[in-house]
Amino acid sequence: MTILNTTFTKTATLTATLAAALALSACQSTPSSPVIQRANSIYETTGIATTKVKAQQNALDSAKNTCRSKQVIVVEDKVKYNGILDENTGRMIGQVGAVVGSIFGTGSPNLSRDDDYEYMIKFRCQ
Known part of the structure:
Protein backbone atom coordinates (compact mmCIF):
# COMPACT_ATOMS: atom_id res chain seq x y z
CA MET A 1 0.00 0.00 0.00
CA THR A 2 2.91 2.38 0.75
CA ILE A 3 4.38 1.87 -2.73
CA LEU A 4 1.02 2.72 -4.29
CA ASN A 5 0.70 5.92 -2.20
CA THR A 6 4.28 6.97 -3.08
CA THR A 7 3.65 6.44 -6.81
CA PHE A 8 0.38 8.38 -6.61
CA THR A 9 2.10 11.25 -4.74
CA LYS A 10 4.92 11.42 -7.32
CA THR A 11 2.39 11.40 -10.18
CA ALA A 12 0.30 14.13 -8.55
CA THR A 13 3.40 16.26 -7.91
CA LEU A 14 4.55 15.85 -11.52
CA THR A 15 1.08 16.73 -12.82
CA ALA A 16 0.91 19.84 -10.61
CA THR A 17 4.38 20.93 -11.75
CA LEU A 18 3.45 20.53 -15.42
CA ALA A 19 0.20 22.44 -14.92
CA ALA A 20 2.05 25.30 -13.22
CA ALA A 21 4.64 25.43 -16.04
CA LEU A 22 1.91 25.58 -18.68
CA ALA A 23 0.07 28.32 -16.79
CA LEU A 24 3.25 30.39 -16.50
CA SER A 25 4.11 29.97 -20.18
CA ALA A 26 0.60 31.15 -21.13
CA SER A 62 -2.01 47.19 -19.29
CA ALA A 63 -4.13 50.16 -18.22
CA LYS A 64 -7.26 47.97 -17.99
CA ASN A 65 -5.37 45.44 -15.87
CA THR A 66 -4.31 48.25 -13.54
CA CYS A 67 -7.80 49.75 -13.24
CA ARG A 68 -9.50 46.33 -13.01
CA SER A 69 -13.23 47.02 -12.76
CA LYS A 70 -12.89 50.81 -13.01
CA GLN A 71 -12.91 52.74 -16.26
CA VAL A 72 -9.62 53.85 -17.89
CA ILE A 73 -9.51 57.61 -18.53
CA VAL A 74 -6.62 58.55 -20.84
CA VAL A 75 -5.20 61.91 -19.77
CA GLU A 76 -2.39 62.14 -22.34
CA ASP A 77 -1.11 59.94 -25.17
CA LYS A 78 1.77 60.00 -27.61
CA VAL A 79 2.80 57.70 -30.48
CA LYS A 80 6.45 57.31 -31.46
CA TYR A 81 7.69 55.48 -34.58
CA ASN A 82 11.09 53.76 -34.23
CA GLY A 83 11.28 51.98 -37.61
CA ILE A 84 14.34 51.53 -39.79
CA LEU A 85 12.99 53.83 -42.50
CA ASP A 86 10.63 56.78 -42.43
CA GLU A 87 7.09 55.56 -41.67
CA ASN A 88 5.67 56.51 -45.10
CA THR A 89 8.70 55.12 -46.97
CA GLY A 90 8.38 51.83 -45.10
CA ARG A 91 4.69 51.56 -46.04
CA MET A 92 5.43 52.32 -49.70
CA ILE A 93 8.21 49.70 -49.85
CA GLY A 94 5.92 47.18 -48.17
CA GLN A 95 3.13 47.82 -50.70
CA VAL A 96 5.48 47.61 -53.70
CA GLY A 97 7.00 44.43 -52.27
CA ALA A 98 3.55 42.90 -51.84
CA VAL A 99 2.63 43.66 -55.47
CA VAL A 100 5.94 42.32 -56.81
CA GLY A 101 5.67 39.29 -54.53
CA SER A 102 2.18 38.48 -55.80
CA ILE A 103 3.30 38.81 -59.43
CA PHE A 104 6.35 36.58 -59.06
CA GLY A 105 4.90 34.29 -56.39
CA THR A 106 7.38 35.25 -53.71
CA GLY A 107 6.63 36.64 -50.28
CA SER A 108 6.62 40.33 -49.52
CA PRO A 109 9.55 41.78 -47.55
CA ASN A 110 8.98 42.30 -43.85
CA LEU A 111 10.74 45.44 -42.67
CA SER A 112 8.85 45.71 -39.37
CA ARG A 113 10.31 44.95 -35.96
CA ASP A 114 8.61 44.18 -32.66
CA ASP A 115 9.42 47.66 -31.35
CA ASP A 116 8.55 49.84 -34.36
CA TYR A 117 5.78 51.68 -32.51
CA GLU A 118 5.60 52.98 -28.95
CA TYR A 119 2.29 54.24 -27.57
CA MET A 120 2.77 56.07 -24.27
CA ILE A 121 -0.33 56.89 -22.24
CA LYS A 122 -0.93 58.66 -18.97
CA PHE A 123 -4.22 57.60 -17.43
CA ARG A 124 -6.30 57.46 -14.30
CA CYS A 125 -8.89 55.00 -13.07
CA GLN A 126 -12.45 56.18 -12.46
Whole structure:
Protein backbone atom coordinates (compact mmCIF):
# COMPACT_ATOMS: atom_id res chain seq x y z
CA MET A 1 0.00 0.00 0.00
CA THR A 2 2.91 2.38 0.75
CA ILE A 3 4.38 1.87 -2.73
CA LEU A 4 1.02 2.72 -4.29
CA ASN A 5 0.70 5.92 -2.20
CA THR A 6 4.28 6.97 -3.08
CA THR A 7 3.65 6.44 -6.81
CA PHE A 8 0.38 8.38 -6.61
CA THR A 9 2.10 11.25 -4.74
CA LYS A 10 4.92 11.42 -7.32
CA THR A 11 2.39 11.40 -10.18
CA ALA A 12 0.30 14.13 -8.55
CA THR A 13 3.40 16.26 -7.91
CA LEU A 14 4.55 15.85 -11.52
CA THR A 15 1.08 16.73 -12.82
CA ALA A 16 0.91 19.84 -10.61
CA THR A 17 4.38 20.93 -11.75
CA LEU A 18 3.45 20.53 -15.42
CA ALA A 19 0.20 22.44 -14.92
CA ALA A 20 2.05 25.30 -13.22
CA ALA A 21 4.64 25.43 -16.04
CA LEU A 22 1.91 25.58 -18.68
CA ALA A 23 0.07 28.32 -16.79
CA LEU A 24 3.25 30.39 -16.50
CA SER A 25 4.11 29.97 -20.18
CA ALA A 26 0.60 31.15 -21.13
CA CYS A 27 1.12 34.27 -19.02
CA GLN A 28 4.41 35.00 -20.75
CA SER A 29 2.86 35.00 -24.23
CA THR A 30 0.54 37.89 -23.29
CA PRO A 31 2.37 41.18 -23.82
CA SER A 32 2.38 43.31 -20.71
CA SER A 33 3.88 46.72 -20.18
CA PRO A 34 5.01 47.98 -16.80
CA VAL A 35 2.75 50.60 -15.22
CA ILE A 36 4.23 53.46 -13.20
CA GLN A 37 2.14 55.41 -10.71
CA ARG A 38 2.72 59.17 -10.72
CA ALA A 39 1.34 61.92 -8.46
CA ASN A 40 -2.40 62.65 -8.22
CA SER A 41 -3.43 59.04 -9.05
CA ILE A 42 -2.06 59.28 -12.60
CA TYR A 43 -0.50 56.15 -14.10
CA GLU A 44 1.83 55.82 -17.08
CA THR A 45 2.56 52.90 -19.40
CA THR A 46 3.94 52.31 -22.89
CA GLY A 47 2.75 49.69 -25.37
CA ILE A 48 5.31 48.46 -27.90
CA ALA A 49 4.53 46.51 -31.10
CA THR A 50 5.01 46.17 -34.85
CA THR A 51 1.96 48.32 -35.66
CA LYS A 52 0.46 51.41 -34.11
CA VAL A 53 -2.84 49.65 -33.41
CA LYS A 54 -1.14 46.74 -31.61
CA ALA A 55 0.99 49.16 -29.56
CA GLN A 56 -2.15 51.08 -28.56
CA GLN A 57 -3.91 47.84 -27.64
CA ASN A 58 -0.94 46.67 -25.53
CA ALA A 59 -0.87 49.95 -23.59
CA LEU A 60 -4.64 49.96 -23.09
CA ASP A 61 -4.60 46.31 -21.94
CA SER A 62 -2.01 47.19 -19.29
CA ALA A 63 -4.13 50.16 -18.22
CA LYS A 64 -7.26 47.97 -17.99
CA ASN A 65 -5.37 45.44 -15.87
CA THR A 66 -4.31 48.25 -13.54
CA CYS A 67 -7.80 49.75 -13.24
CA ARG A 68 -9.50 46.33 -13.01
CA SER A 69 -13.23 47.02 -12.76
CA LYS A 70 -12.89 50.81 -13.01
CA GLN A 71 -12.91 52.74 -16.26
CA VAL A 72 -9.62 53.85 -17.89
CA ILE A 73 -9.51 57.61 -18.53
CA VAL A 74 -6.62 58.55 -20.84
CA VAL A 75 -5.20 61.91 -19.77
CA GLU A 76 -2.39 62.14 -22.34
CA ASP A 77 -1.11 59.94 -25.17
CA LYS A 78 1.77 60.00 -27.61
CA VAL A 79 2.80 57.70 -30.48
CA LYS A 80 6.45 57.31 -31.46
CA TYR A 81 7.69 55.48 -34.58
CA ASN A 82 11.09 53.76 -34.23
CA GLY A 83 11.28 51.98 -37.61
CA ILE A 84 14.34 51.53 -39.79
CA LEU A 85 12.99 53.83 -42.50
CA ASP A 86 10.63 56.78 -42.43
CA GLU A 87 7.09 55.56 -41.67
CA ASN A 88 5.67 56.51 -45.10
CA THR A 89 8.70 55.12 -46.97
CA GLY A 90 8.38 51.83 -45.10
CA ARG A 91 4.69 51.56 -46.04
CA MET A 92 5.43 52.32 -49.70
CA ILE A 93 8.21 49.70 -49.85
CA GLY A 94 5.92 47.18 -48.17
CA GLN A 95 3.13 47.82 -50.70
CA VAL A 96 5.48 47.61 -53.70
CA GLY A 97 7.00 44.43 -52.27
CA ALA A 98 3.55 42.90 -51.84
CA VAL A 99 2.63 43.66 -55.47
CA VAL A 100 5.94 42.32 -56.81
CA GLY A 101 5.67 39.29 -54.53
CA SER A 102 2.18 38.48 -55.80
CA ILE A 103 3.30 38.81 -59.43
CA PHE A 104 6.35 36.58 -59.06
CA GLY A 105 4.90 34.29 -56.39
CA THR A 106 7.38 35.25 -53.71
CA GLY A 107 6.63 36.64 -50.28
CA SER A 108 6.62 40.33 -49.52
CA PRO A 109 9.55 41.78 -47.55
CA ASN A 110 8.98 42.30 -43.85
CA LEU A 111 10.74 45.44 -42.67
CA SER A 112 8.85 45.71 -39.37
CA ARG A 113 10.31 44.95 -35.96
CA ASP A 114 8.61 44.18 -32.66
CA ASP A 115 9.42 47.66 -31.35
CA ASP A 116 8.55 49.84 -34.36
CA TYR A 117 5.78 51.68 -32.51
CA GLU A 118 5.60 52.98 -28.95
CA TYR A 119 2.29 54.24 -27.57
CA MET A 120 2.77 56.07 -24.27
CA ILE A 121 -0.33 56.89 -22.24
CA LYS A 122 -0.93 58.66 -18.97
CA PHE A 123 -4.22 57.60 -17.43
CA ARG A 124 -6.30 57.46 -14.30
CA CYS A 125 -8.89 55.00 -13.07
CA GLN A 126 -12.45 56.18 -12.46
